[in-house]
Amino acid sequence: MHNLRLAVAALAPLALAACGGAADQPGNAAAPGAQSPAEAAASIAVKAVFEPGQWESTSAVTAVSMPGAPAEVTRAMVGKTTEFKHCMTEAEANREPGEIFRKGAGDDCQYERFNIADGKIDALMQCKSKDSGAALSTIEMAGSYDRTSYAVTTRMSVAGPGGQTIAMEAKANGRRTGACS
Secondary structure (H helix, E strand, C coil), rough: HHHHCCCCCCCCHHHHHHHHHCEEECCCCCCCCCCCCHHHHCCCCCCCCCEEEEEEEEEEEEEECCCCCHHHHHHHHCCCCCEEEEEHHHHHHHHCCCHHHCCCCCCCEEEEEEEEEECCEEEEEEEECCCCCCEEEEEEEEEECCCEEEEEEEEEEEEHHHHEEEEEEEEEEEEEEECCC
């Protein structure tokens, strides 16, 4: 169950993080090998994609695979929806996109690729165990965005007990609803 909690804790913030803003620079933040957020930021010019203001976001778990887990556990997770509102400040809207989309992922995560351009988001992140340095999880995100909305699908696999893999998928959508209240 510890790995299940880890999977849920790691997936939800990534699926929801897009509400904080991103960058809109036709280009590519990918580089060979893993990138830290600072390296990704150095490779693109930061310009706000999302408009500052009040945003509403919804994230829903769409699929779960946990070998050996009771079916009722996975069924209870699928369809679980989280909704929240966030006032995105101008400073948040101007943050580097790699930092925004890794929100909640932890310091032991590095981008293998991070691309945001032409209304599309494509990222792959690897997270490693603090103790052994072994791969713990892989998180892939793909979706679309414009100045007032986004839609992403996040897929994550986590190394589970006994060499089994726990896999989850979530979809997140957000939209700007107006000025901050």
